Amino acid sequence: MEKVLGIDIGGTSIKVGLFSTEGTLEAVTKIPTGEIVSEAAFAVVTEGLKGLLAENGAKPEDVIAIGLDVPGPVDDKGKVGMLANIELDPEGLQNAIKRTFVNANLAFVNDANAAALGELWQGTAKGANSFVLIAIGTGVGGGVVSNGRLISGAFGAGGEIGHITVNRDETATCGCGRKGCLEQYASATGIVNSYKAECKRLGTTPVALDGPTDTLSVFNAHRAGDEAAQNAISMMCECLGYAMAQISAVVDPQIYLIGGGVGGGFKLYAEDLRAAFRKYCLAPSVATRILPASLGNDAAMYGCAYQALFERGA
Ligand SMILES: [Zn+2]
Numbered sequence: 001m002e003k004v005l006g007i008d009i010g011g012t013s014i015k016v017g018l019f020s021t022e023g024t025l026e027a028v029t030k031i032p033t034g035e036i037v038s039e040a041a042f043a044v045v046t047e048g049l050k051g052l053l054a055e056n057g058a059k060p061e062d063v064i065a066i067g068l069d070v071p072g073p074v075d076d077k078g079k080v081g082m083l084a085n086i087e088l089d090p091e092g093l094q095n096a097i098k099r100t101f102v103n104a105n106l107a108f109v110n111d112a113n114a115a116a117l118g119e120l121w122q123g124t125a126k127g128a129n130s131f132v133l134i135a136i137g138t139g140v141g142g143g144v145v146s147n148g149r150l151i152s153g154a155f156g157a158g159g160e161i162g163h164i165t166v167n168r169d170e171t172a173t174c175g176c177g178r179k180g181c182l183e184q185y186a187s188a189t190g191i192v193n194s195y196k197a198e199c200k201r202l203g204t205t206p207v208a209l210d211g212p213t214d215t216l217s218v219f220n221a222h223r224a225g226d227e228a229a230q231n232a233i234s235m236m237c238e239c240l241g242y243a244m245a246q247i248s249a250v251v252d253p254q255i256y257l258i259g260g261g262v263g264g265g266f267k268l269y270a271e272d273l274r275a276a277f278r279k280y281c282l283a284p285s286v287a288t289r290i291l292p293a294s295l296g297n298d299a300a301m302y303g304c305a306y307q308a309l310f311e312r313g314a
Contacts, residue, residue, distance in 0.1 A: 005063055026056060031044065037092065070108055164181065264296075
């Protein structure tokens with residue numbers, strides 16, 4: 001029986017999904033790895049993968065595609081660029097996996113792009129021809145699918161939605177070194193920062209926050225009628241809706257999917273976000289649907305498996 005693996009590479013562990021070729025997730029496991037830069041570490045990965053297969057009655061030769069998603073840029077040829085937050089030797093790992101899984105096509109995919117492909121394969125975007133996934137977490141990531149194909153761009157910057165300029169007058173600097181990026185207002189960090197700034201402006205005391213990305217507490221404050229929290233969420237919707245209207249003027253997708261950790265609070269701000277988008281978009285795009293993503297943290301695991309399978313068939 002042919003199988004597909006999707007491997008979500010994190011800083012200290014990997015999460016692996018075993019899929020059928022139709023996209024049914026049959027089993028998941030987490031393998032602690034530490035830095036993936038030595039033959040010993042590659043062996044931990046390949047042994048872990050073999051173990052997952054054995055537990056599910058499959059053999060390494062059954063695996064026809066293996067996707068690996070990484071938190072960094074991957075160009076059109078599948079070459080992994082600079083990875084800021086994890087220690088990984090992509091070529092070394094690739095060679096080790098190829099030696100063990102001789103029938104498998106391998107593909108590296110950027111994590112936000114992988115999440116978009118996952119939603120296309122088995123999530124909310126299943127069957128959609130064009131959509132944009134906006135993943136809102138610590139930052140704002142994106143994946144753009146047009147005519148069924150991912151747009152990663154000539155230089156790998158396609159889908160960098162978080163760095164669309166939405167405020168030319170901003171004085172604070174974004175992580176990318178520029179000023180006024182969407183991420184500064186619509187990421188978890190941005191929402192919490194806006195909330196604190198609004199509390200200061202209104203002279204109110206912020207609710208207790210569990211770290212710099214605790215949007216859950218800001219959402220709860222919003223529900224309890226906290227004016228500063230309501231202003232912070234309004235600001236997020238205003239900036240995000242504005243950015244989405246610019247995206248629509250270029251790719252005009254059928255659907256926007258809101259995912260990532262902040263996507264979990266979708267119901268709370270969905271109507272405000274839809275209203276902001278409609279306020280700024282061109283008339284033909286007004287029917288664009290704005291929906292929550294459905295695969296949560298598993299989306300990238302699905303998507304990299306899909307990409308590896310798709311490339312094998314192509
Ligand atoms: Zn930026």
